[in-house]
Amino acid sequence: MRGSIDVSIDLCKGCAVCIAACPTGVIALSSAVNGKGYNYAAAVNPDKCTGCTNCAIVCPDAVITVYRTKV
Amino acid sequence: MDLSAINNETNKVYGKSKLLFDKVMHFCPGCSHGTIHKLIAETVEELGIQEHTIGVSPVGCAVLAYDYIDIDWQEAAHGRAPALATATKRLLPDKYVFTYQGDGDLASIGTGEIIHACNRGENITVIFVNNAIYGMTGGQMAPTTLDGMKTSTTPAGRSHITSGFPMKIADMLALLPGVAYVTRQSVDTPAAVRKAKKAMIKAFKSQELKRGTSFIEFVATCPSGWKMTPVEANRWMRENMFQTFPPGDIKDLI
Ligand SMILES: Cc1ncc(C[n+]2csc(CCOP(=O)(O)OP(=O)(O)O)c2C)c(N)n1
Ligand code: SF4
Ligand code: SF4
Helix, strand or coil, X not given: CEEEEEECHHHCCCCCHHXXXXXXXXXXXXXXXXXXXXXXXXXXXXXXXXXXXXXXXXXXXXXXXXXXXXC | CCHHHHXXXXXXXXXXXXXXXXXXXXXXXXXXXXXXXXXXXXHHHHHCCHHHEEEEECCCHHHHHHHCECCEEEECCCCCHHHHHHHHHHHCCCCEEEEEEEHHHHHHHCHHHHHHHHHCCCCCEEEEEECCEECCCCCEECCCCCCCCCECCECCCCCHHHHCCCCCHHHHHHCCCCEEEEEEEECCCHHHHHHHHHHHHHHHHXXXXXXXXXXXXXXXCCHHHHXXXXXXXXXXXXXXXXXXXXXXXXEECC
């Protein structure tokens, strides 16, 4: 399985619960800030994503969309 | 592999519910309220009952729920959501009616309301968000505050000698014969959120069976009021709140 996430950067509040939920260490907070001044979630290890949806399921602001495909 | 080849509608496995408006929720970063709102939207969407669902929002941080989830709503006076829901359900018995209430709203100023609505076995769903304090007004002690827990009105920690014990309202309500389903859930981990979603679907569907009141307590975080990061708050909740408010079903007559 190969997965991929898409983060709505402008809507992210940088709470980091997705980072704790990801089993493969895909996500980290960016050093850059978004329009609200938050360090937002970013896929820093995108190749490790399996598309398990854990990160998106715990996101309180529904800013993560998850895609998955067989490779 | 090129990510743009994966990111298309066919491969989408999780995205924002269509019932959530394109609005940024005002909740603080990592607050459980957001995840619980999301679960309501997903539940109503999956059951296909958007045109038949009426929510009653509380006084508290969730007061603006009607701005975020695309269903019909009413806004109750503090603690009075069960009365509004009672009237709504009795007048429109085919609608799915639920209240959304914090612990200050439901277990403090509205204690009498919820006990009597449950004692009448009103065929409604109650979503009770227990973050152990009054979030909106600055983190004051609530009846659900843990023994010894520091809040803005108990800076030395709550003492049961002067302030009583944390009130286990879900366990109390489960004793009433009019209540069909009482469960305690949380939204701190992916597994917990998946379980909570099943519980919420069950609670809404129990209205079709006319079995009586369905009640879901969410043991929840208030990272701002607790003065913790969201991830620390989730951990603190598991280590401390779960002792007094353990997750799991308390009553199931469905
Ligand atoms: C009649 C009345 N009394 C008091 C208040 C002040 N007040 C607003 S929100 C609130 C407590 C909310 O706490 P809770 O229900 O736990 O919700 P949270 O904000 O934690 O989600 C209080 C006391 C009010 N708005 N109306
Ligand atoms: S979908 Fe799963 S593997 Fe991919 S970033 Fe999210 S939590 Fe990590
Ligand atoms: S004050 Fe607490 S309950 Fe209210 S939005 Fe902020 S974190 Fe959530």
